[in-house]
Amino acid sequence: MDVCLMIEGQEDVTWDQWVSLALACEEHGFDSLFRSDHYLSFGHPADYGALDAWATLAALATKTERIRLGTMVSPVTFRHPSVLAKSVVTVDYASGGRVELGMGTGWHEGEHRAYGFPFPPMKERMDLLAEQVEIVHRLWDRDKDAVTFEGRHFRLESAPGLPKPLQDPHPPLILGGDAGPRSLRLAALWADEYDTTFTSAEECRDKRDRLSAACEAIDRDPGTVRFSLMTTTIVGADEKELHGRVRRLLDMRNDSSDPAAWIEKVGQERIVGTVDQVLERLARYADAGLDRVMMQHLLHDDLEALALIGQEVIPEASKL
Numbered sequence: 001m002d003v004c005l006m007i008e009g010q011e012d013v014t015w016d017q018w019v020s021l022a023l024a025c026e027e028h029g030f031d032s033l034f035r036s037d038h039y040l041s042f043g044h045p046a047d048y049g050a051l052d053a054w055a056t057l058a059a060l061a062t063k064t065e066r067i068r069l070g071t072m073v074s075p076v077t078f079r080h081p082s083v084l085a086k087s088v089v090t091v092d093y094a095s096g097g098r099v100e101l102g103m104g105t106g107w108h109e110g111e112h113r114a115y116g117f118p119f120p121p122m123k124e125r126m127d128l129l130a131e132q133v134e135i136v137h138r139l140w141d142r143d144k145d146a147v148t149f150e151g152r153h154f155r156l157e158s159a160p161g162l163p164k165p166l167q168d169p170h171p172p173l174i175l176g177g178d179a180g181p182r183s184l185r186l187a188a189l190w191a192d193e194y195d196t197t198f199t200s201a202e203e204c205r206d207k208r209d210r211l212s213a214a215c216e217a218i219d220r221d222p223g224t225v226r227f228s229l230m231t232t233t234i235v236g237a238d239e240k241e242l243h244g245r246v247r248r249l250l251d252m253r254n255d256s257s258d259p260a261a262w263i264e265k266v267g268q269e270r271i272v273g274t275v276d277q278v279l280e281r282l283a284r285y286a287d288a289g290l291d292r293v294m295m296q297h298l299l300h301d302d303l304e305a306l307a308l309i310g311q312e313v314i315p316e317a318s319k320l
Contacts, residue, residue, distance in 0.1 A: 001282060001320040002031040002292035003313065006072055006230050007300065009056065010038035012048035017300050022060045024303045025067045028310025032068035033060070034102070034230075034294055037075060040111035043253060054087040061095035068098045072195065072230055072294060073176040075106025076128040077117045081135040081154060089140070089165050097166040101136070102195065104176040105129050126182055128153055133173070133190045140170035174228070179207035184214035193226035195294070200268035201284040204229060208289035226291040233271040233295035235278050235309055242274055245305060249298055271295065275312045282313075286320035293317075 005025050007013060013021075025033045035056060041048035057069045069091065074084060084101070091099040105125040106112070112119035120128075131151040138147045139161035149156040165171055172192040177183035179196060187194045194211050196204065204227075212222035234249065236242025246259035255262075263272050271281050271293070285293065299305065 001286050001290060001317045003029075003309065003317050004032040004034055004068075004228075004292060004294045005030050005306065006034045006294040006296045007036070008038070008042075008296065008298065009035045009053060010041050010048065010050035011298070011300070012041065012044070013051070013300050015051065015059075018051070018056060018060060019063055020303060021297075021300065021306075022064050022067065024306045026064055028306050029314045030067060030306070030310070031292065032070060032100070032294075033064075034070050034072040034100075037071045037073065037078065037102075038108065038111060039115050040108065042108070045110070045114070054084075054091065057099065058087075058091045058094050061091050061098065064095070064098075066098075068100055069095060070100030070172075070174070071102045073102035073104035073174065075104060075117075076125060076132050077106045077112060077119060081132040082139065082156065082159060084132070085136040085139040085161065088136075088171055089163065092166045092171050093163070099167075100172040100174060100193075102174040102176055103129065103133060103136075130182075130186055133175070133186055137170070137173065137190050140165050142169065172226075176230075179210050181214075184211055185217075187211065187225060188214040188218050188220055191225060193228055193291075195228045195230055197230045198269045199229060199231070201281070201288045201290075202268075204285060204290055205288035227289055228292045228294060229285065229290055230294035230296060231270055232266070232298065233278070233293075233309075234273075234298075235271075235305060235313060236274055237308060237312075238274060242272070245299060245302065246272070248302075252298075275308070278313055279316050282317050283320055 022033055037053040039050050053071050088101045109119050131154050135149055142164040146158040146160050147156050174193040174195050175187045175191040176195045196207055208227050215222040234245050243259040250257055
């Protein structure tokens, strides 16, 4: 199992913090650094800032040498697919072929309203996603000289899509969702990976089975689509350290809950525990068919936690 770091960039992550987090990922053996693609904080919309996702990744590409970089996920409502495809290819070249693209429908209506993005109903956003995924995929296709597309929402006329991506055949394309039928059909058609969020190992097994069935329905080998999970992760060397990290997170949220009670409350959908507890949880996820985990790290200045994961968790997870 590969271990990735996932950062909620809209929660006031500064440029200096981004650089420190990326270099910590490089140093401590993380496979990838993913970031959310949001412009508005969830809990502090009037106070917290957010750097643009793809501009951040382009800049981090020049600061790093090994880790892969990507979004988890870019909403269809933020960018025209031609712009998105071009942005990803730019980061592909800047990084020497280390970029990945996560795509989804978007969900934060308040963010769309604040910044003037349209926020149509879910069915229409799914329609948008279906067209966007196909357009991005076709623009990256090195066997196509130009792309013409006539859809309900987008129209391209002999778009050359040059330069083609550095990665061959193209940067990995990840679809994010809750394993609904239409989402899985899109993944089976176009995606290299399917990602779900905040899900127990038992639920992951069911979603993986449904993804496999969607692939088999179109005669695609299910083994060609990776399956991943993004979820909050807090690790401590022992219970005292774990509770200290949870206390910091709760204080950030002005939550006076007892750390032990909070850990019990989040249950099996978050990866919160001592090193041994986290490894036991990851083993269950691996048995359920998970290929990699994207650890949502909410204490952005806590680099010691990343060092602990690198020293104690990643070497063992790589064996799963």
